[in-house]
Amino acid sequence: MADYDFDRLNVLLVEDSHFIRSLILNSLKLLGVGNVFTVEHGGEAIHFMKRVKEEPMKIGVQQIDLVISNWDMHPVDGMMFLRWIRRHKDSPDRFVPFVMITSYTEPHRVMEAREMGVTDILAKPFTISNIAEKLVAIIERPRQFVHTAEFFGPDRRRRKTEFRDVDRRVLNDKSEGVEIIRG
Amino acid sequence: MASNKPVIVRFYRFQNRLRDKTAGLAPGNVSISPEALEKAEKALSKMSEDYPDWVSGLIVKLQEQHGRCVDSPELRNDCFEAINHIAHDMKGQGGTFGYPLITNFADTLYGFTDTRSDDEITDRQIELVKSHLDAMRAVIRGRVSGGGGEIGKSLTVSLNKAIEAFESSNS
Numbered sequence: 001m002a003d004y005d006f007d008r009l010n011v012l013l014v015e016d017s018h019f020i021r022s023l024i025l026n027s028l029k030l031l032g033v034g035n036v037f038t039v040e041h042g043g044e045a046i047h048f049m050k051r052v053k054e055e056p057m058k059i060g061v062q063q064i065d066l067v068i069s070n071w072d073m074h075p076v077d078g079m080m081f082l083r084w085i086r087r088h089k090d091s092p093d094r095f096v097p098f099v100m101i102t103s104y105t106e107p108h109r110v111m112e113a114r115e116m117g118v119t120d121i122l123a124k125p126f127t128i129s130n131i132a133e134k135l136v137a138i139i140e141r142p143r144q145f146v147h148t149a150e151f152f153g154p155d156r157r158r159r160k161t162e163f164r165d166v167d168r169r170v171l172n173d174k175s176e177g178v179e180i181i182r183g
Numbered sequence: 184m185a186s187n188k189p190v191i192v193r194f195y196r197f198q199n200r201l202r203d204k205t206a207g208l209a210p211g212n213v214s215i216s217p218e219a220l221e222k223a224e225k226a227l228s229k230m231s232e233d234y235p236d237w238v239s240g241l242i243v244k245l246q247e248q249h250g251r252c253v254d255s256p257e258l259r260n261d262c263f264e265a266i267n268h269i270a271h272d273m274k275g276q277g278g279t280f281g282y283p284l285i286t287n288f289a290d291t292l293y294g295f296t297d298t299r300s301d302d303e304i305t306d307r308q309i310e311l312v313k314s315h316l317d318a319m320r321a322v323i324r325g326r327v328s329g330g331g332g333e334i335g336k337s338l339t340v341s342l343n344k345a346i347e348a349f350e351s352s353n354s
Binding site for chain 1: 189191195196198199205206207211213215216219220222237268271276279
């Protein structure tokens with residue numbers, strides 16, 4: 001079996017705790033991730049992403065492949081950053097995979113992040129294996145993006161399970177009003 | 184798109200660029216090398232060894248804020264905000280490094296220092312901060328990892344007593 005080569009991967013890590021930041025940074029490096037850019041809160045992250053769009057040569061990265069961000073930060077938290085990534089016109093990549101790190105794992109908080117278009121959630125406390133699992137899931141099982149009047153983000157239905165219940169999805173690929181964009 | 188019908192939903196389906204980038208042209212299953220994973224796990228446990236020192240640093244900072252609360256009552260709201268912030272930083276991490284007691288104590292400290300800027304902060308609240316500081320210090324000094332056995336239990340019990348006393352004085 002071949003091994004992943006993360007050498008060309010560009011990751012943006014947004015974390016205000018110095019300790020956790022260096023922990024994740026080192027873990028990613030040890031897993032072989034080539035480029036990890038670190039910032040301390042959502043405001044800096046937005047600034048960084050704008051620069052990726054405007055002056056990629058200067059900061060040395062054309063595209064961020066994955067964002068890993070803490071949720072609770074000051075002054076701009078992870079949710080505000082996620083909202084900006086998914087919805088703002090200045091966002092360089094509204095589809096970038098976004099992993100939220102959080103110790104808030106109550107269902108309503110998870111739901112809130114999901115509705116905002118989070119790709120995955122990494123619960124604290126975490127292990128290296130947890131980080132590795134998230135990486136593999138993002139690479140191997142990408143989800144289509146869904147855009148409706150109320151929602152923009154990765155498909156909230158992850159699994160192609162058989163529904164025991166009635167499938168409440170009214171639209172399919174062939175329905176009127178459905179547009180499929182491939183790239 | 185020739186149709187003038189309004190679009191209700193758009194599905195974006197992209198080529199898996201990330202897989203191309205990381206798995207190359209390798210057919211079939213790709214994995215993270217067990218050696219890399221093991222190395223990373225080791226590094227994490229190495230970092231865990233530094234964790235008590237790092238927490239000690241934060242406890243010193245908490246202590247400074249507590250001192251300011253005692254000396255300058257007019258600064259209490261600012262101090263509580265700072266304490267609340269440090270507590271949040273601590274509570275997410277103790278468990279990761281084998282010190283769930285730090286997470287527990289930081290959690291209650293975080294809870295009751297989450298005050299509004301115009302709340303009046305009483306001497307009893309300041310005392311309760313002190314009780315938390317003492318409990319955390321005892322955990323780190325004794326390197327009380329995990330549940331902490333008897334020492335952990337007695338620390339938790341005495342801190343809970345302080346919290347109860349505070350709550351009953353408030354009701």
